[in-house]
Amino acid sequence: MTLSQAYSMLLVLARRSQRKMLTIRLATEEDIPRILELYRELALTTSQVELSRRLSPDDYRLVFAEICTAPGHELLVAEYQGEVMGTMVLLIVSNLSHGACPWALVENLVTDHRHRRRGFGRLLMEYAIARAKEAGCYRIVLSSDKRREEAHRFYDSLGFEASAHGFRLYF
Numbered sequence: 001m002t003l004s005q006a007y008s009m010l011l012v013l014a015r016r017s018q019r020k021m022l023t024i025r026l027a028t029e030e031d032i033p034r035i036l037e038l039y040r041e042l043a044l045t046t047s048q049v050e051l052s053r054r055l056s057p058d059d060y061r062l063v064f065a066e067i068c069t070a071p072g073h074e075l076l077v078a079e080y081q082g083e084v085m086g087t088m089v090l091l092i093v094s095n096l097s098h099g100a101c102p103w104a105l106v107e108n109l110v111t112d113h114r115h116r117r118r119g120f121g122r123l124l125m126e127y128a129i130a131r132a133k134e135a136g137c138y139r140i141v142l143s144s145d146k147r148r149e150e151a152h153r154f155y156d157s158l159g160f161e162a163s164a165h166g167f168r169l170y171f
Helices: 003-016 029-039 048-052 057-069 120-134 149-157
Strands: 022-026 073-080 083-093 103-111 140-142
Touching (some): 029 073, 083 120, 103 120
């Protein structure tokens, strides 16, 4: 059993004292509509490229299939009492620098706004940190919009440090 598998199993045990049944698991195709719903809570900036696209459910399923087959790419969900409460993407990236140690990237972390401050996001991030360590990563990175001050406090509480300027070019 890998560390991440053991960690997933322990998430349920860690919450039993509070009578919560929370699991962190890989997303399934059936989760796509809920994940897309959660992503609407993330959108602060929309590019012209995004606005010009009209995707069908089949298009989303094709992209999901690509995600599932991409090495080191995990689309995760936090499920509580049968409902997806949050989601996150974790990428483990192979690397030649830093002694050929991989690095990890967290993207699209979001918890349902009605259920924030209940530990769902924290458990997703704790899973990501454990998984990155298990993979031998030398660092884990994420970016957060400058306007998301509450999210910044959350990442600080997990031990993350603001250490760089991020640059983006939207198309």
